[in-house]
Amino acid sequence: MTVALAVGIDVGSTATKIVFKKDQGDIHCHIRPTGWSPREAAQAGIRALLEETGYSESQIKATVATGYGRIALSFADRTVTEITCHGRGAAFLVPGADLVIDIGGQDSKVLKINNQGKVLDFLMNDKCAAGTGRFLQVMAAALGLDVSELADLSAGQEPVKISSMCTVFSETEVIGLLAQGVAKGAIVAGLHQSIARRMAAMVGRLGKPETKAVFTGGVALNLGVQRSLEQLLGIPVVTHQYSQAAGAIGAALIAQKMI
Amino acid sequence: MEGNMLANFDSIREQNMIALKEVKEKGAKVVGFYCTYGPQELAVAAGAICVGLCGTKEDPIPAAEQDLPRNLCPLIKSSYGFAVSDTCPFFHFSDLVIGETTCDGKKKMFELMAKIKPTYVMQLPQTQEGEASLALMYAEMKKVKEEMEKHLGVTITDEAIGEAIALLNEERRTLKEFFDLNQAKPAVITGMDLLKVSWQLGFHANRKERTVLLRRLIDDLKAKAAEGYHVGDESTPRILLTGTPTGLGSEKVIRLVEECGGLVVSIENCTGYKTLNQYIDENDPRDKLLLLAERYLKIPCSVMTPNTGRLELLERMIKEFQVDGVIDLTWQACHTYNIESTTVGQLVKDKLGLPFLHLETDYSQSDVETLRVRINAFLEMIQE
Numbered sequence: 001m002t003v004a005l006a007v008g009i010d011v012g013s014t015a016t017k018i019v020f021k022k023d024q025g026d027i028h029c030h031i032r033p034t035g036w037s038p039r040e041a042a043q044a045g046i047r048a049l050l051e052e053t054g055y056s057e058s059q060i061k062a063t064v065a066t067g068y069g070r071i072a073l074s075f076a077d078r079t080v081t082e083i084t085c086h087g088r089g090a091a092f093l094v095p096g097a098d099l100v101i102d103i104g105g106q107d108s109k110v111l112k113i114n115n116q117g118k119v120l121d122f123l124m125n126d127k128c129a130a131g132t133g134r135f136l137q138v139m140a141a142a143l144g145l146d147v148s149e150l151a152d153l154s155a156g157q158e159p160v161k162i163s164s165m166c167t168v169f170s171e172t173e174v175i176g177l178l179a180q181g182v183a184k185g186a187i188v189a190g191l192h193q194s195i196a197r198r199m200a201a202m203v204g205r206l207g208k209p210e211t212k213a214v215f216t217g218g219v220a221l222n223l224g225v226q227r228s229l230e231q232l233l234g235i236p237v238v239t240h241q242y243s244q245a246a247g248a249i250g251a252a253l254i255a256q257k258m259i
Numbered sequence: 260m261e262g263n264m265l266a267n268f269d270s271i272r273e274q275n276m277i278a279l280k281e282v283k284e285k286g287a288k289v290v291g292f293y294c295t296y297g298p299q300e301l302a303v304a305a306g307a308i309c310v311g312l313c314g315t316k317e318d319p320i321p322a323a324e325q326d327l328p329r330n331l332c333p334l335i336k337s338s339y340g341f342a343v344s345d346t347c348p349f350f351h352f353s354d355l356v357i358g359e360t361t362c363d364g365k366k367k368m369f370e371l372m373a374k375i376k377p378t379y380v381m382q383l384p385q386t387q388e389g390e391a392s393l394a395l396m397y398a399e400m401k402k403v404k405e406e407m408e409k410h411l412g413v414t415i416t417d418e419a420i421g422e423a424i425a426l427l428n429e430e431r432r433t434l435k436e437f438f439d440l441n442q443a444k445p446a447v448i449t450g451m452d453l454l455k456v457s458w459q460l461g462f463h464a465n466r467k468e469r470t471v472l473l474r475r476l477i478d479d480l481k482a483k484a485a486e487g488y489h490v491g492d493e494s495t496p497r498i499l500l501t502g503t504p505t506g507l508g509s510e511k512v513i514r515l516v517e518e519c520g521g522l523v524v525s526i527e528n529c530t531g532y533k534t535l536n537q538y539i540d541e542n543d544p545r546d547k548l549l550l551l552a553e554r555y556l557k558i559p560c561s562v563m564t565p566n567t568g569r570l571e572l573l574e575r576m577i578k579e580f581q582v583d584g585v586i587d588l589t590w591q592a593c594h595t596y597n598i599e600s601t602t603v604g605q606l607v608k609d610k611l612g613l614p615f616l617h618l619e620t621d622y623s624q625s626d627v628e629t630l631r632v633r634i635n636a637f638l639e640m641i642q643e
Contacts, residue, residue: 068628083636084643107629119640121608121615124633 004061008252011038011069014105017245018045021252038069062255089250090214091117093240099209103219105133110202130165131198151224159189196228212236216246271459276348288411291353295529303423310349311461314338315506317622333622335364355410361562379406396552420547435535445489450513450523458506491522496641501527502588525580561595584614591621
């Protein structure tokens with residue numbers, strides 16, 4: 001019997017995530033920059049993943065699109081919001097979690113979920129991109145660093161206080177701190193802590209989580225933010241090798257139910 | 260609703276602009292109201308035409324921001340913007356404007372508005388409880404009556420107030436009957452149509468004609484419903500909208516809910532259902548102004564503390580309208596509704612076990628896509 005594939009696509013502001021889910025067994029995941037065309041990024045990602053796994057396009061039986069670019073994917077069978085998809089995906093990656101903290105390229109959200117990953121309540125950041133992946137990118141550039149270097153640099157450092165969460169004002173503040181001779185590691189630790197504080201405040205509005213949180217989205221790749229979140233929330237904040245693709249995994253799980 | 264049924268409602272505002280100009284030229288008097296606390300019975304008793312002036316459109320906000328801070332409720336800015344830019348014919352034709360000290364933003368805005376137009380600002384108590392509050396409300400009813408008599412050059416008799424009470428009772432009963440049609444599942448009126456009908460009616464200069472029009476629509480709808488007409492179906496998420504006022508121009512949350520496949524089955528705000536079940540006993544022999552004071556003091560608005568009446572009303576509406584989820588809309592910088600949202604959320608989520616979404620926004624279209632994601636996800640929470 002040939003394998004039937006369920007496909008989940010999460011077109012984020014920065015990265016496009018594609019996930020293949022089979023009836024049984026592992027998931028396959030591919031991540032690429034979204035670029036200027038959500039549709040092209042998604043199609044190129046599907047082609048790359050088909051090549052990598054050796055499956056053929058005819059084995060794709062259902063496709064669910066999510067993320068801000070979901071509307072552009074007219075070939076998808078269904079679109080579902082990233083909120084619902086992250087809930088499903090996070091519960092799949094980390095069974096037993098009751099909270100999802102997602103920080104993507106331009107937005108951030110916290111979700112209360114049940115065992116099945118059904119969203120019970122959620123909050124999303126307001127109109128601006130403060131404290132998101134883009135914020136970290138701009139700060140890293142101001143420090144002459146790449147985002148991938150931030151976590152290591154901040155390990156064990158005493159965080160300096162960053163007062164502004166606005167990307168533009170924070171950049172000015174960071175440049176000022178550098179001019180005062182403050183160590184880069186302390187500044188980065190401070191940036192991580194300010195992001196974590198912001199997320200912890202959102203979590204607080206939803207009510208206290210009881211078991212553990214799943215940390216998803218591109219910023220989940222940053223261990224420094226994860227450490228700060230654990231300190232502030234007092235519960236385990238778990239990441240997974242596929243944390244960045246949690247939304248696409250949720251979309252694939254929903255697609256699988258349609259087959 | 261099918262287009263022809265609402266044809267009479269599409270252009271009430273436009274038609275009445277022209278009608279208003281004509282009757283004004285013949286000497287008719289006009290009183291403008293901003294809020295449900297304004298006792299329209301007194302204006303009706305004075306033989307004046309009442310018009311609703313509450314700003315629901317974004318267009319005049321830049322004009323308002325020349326005098327008012329940007330970080331202020333869009334309803335206040337829109338109301339003032341229409342006045343100061345003289346772009347609202349209803350304001351233009353008003354001989355007297357009735358304002359209220361509802362929130363801080365409004366009471367200070369009315370100080371500025373009073374420089375443009377004769378304005379009487381009613382002093383509202385902060386609480387519905389206690390004799391002092393009722394005494395203040397009663398004193399204010401007297402003041403409003405005096406101000407109207409002075410500015411309109413008339414004498415308002417008890418008999419005329421009694422007739423106005425009966426007329427407005429009937430109007431509110433009819434509008435409630437219209438809203439209540441949506442207790443049916445599936446519903447028979449979309450949220451956008453609820454809004455259109457109730458908002459347009461507020462501009463109709465002829466009070467008796469208002470009720471006649473609405474009565475005809477109710478009868479039509481009942482007949483259609485008997486033949487199986489409905490909007491949405493059994494599985495359409497039924498949303499109750501609560502919070503700050505909505506009108507045409509500030510309908511974006513209602514529109515988004517319905518674009519995303521939900522249905523706003525009722526609207527618990529002051530432009531919707533909030534005051535529709537508050538009547539005055541027409542046979543009560545006591546002082547008519549006291550009867551008005553008692554009635555208006557009972558309005559469950561967030562400017563009152565405590566405001567338990569809103570929670571009771573919400574709980575009742577959630578049951579009667581078979582609601583699946585509640586959306587609480589707060590206009591940016593409206594502190595009283597914004598803070599009260601925590602209490603409303605506790606009622607909906609913890610006591611009644613229903614999904615609850617609080618949205619804070621303004622009249623602009625800049626956040627439509629982020630609102631759409633939230634509303635879509637909220638509807639998915641209900642459906643999945």
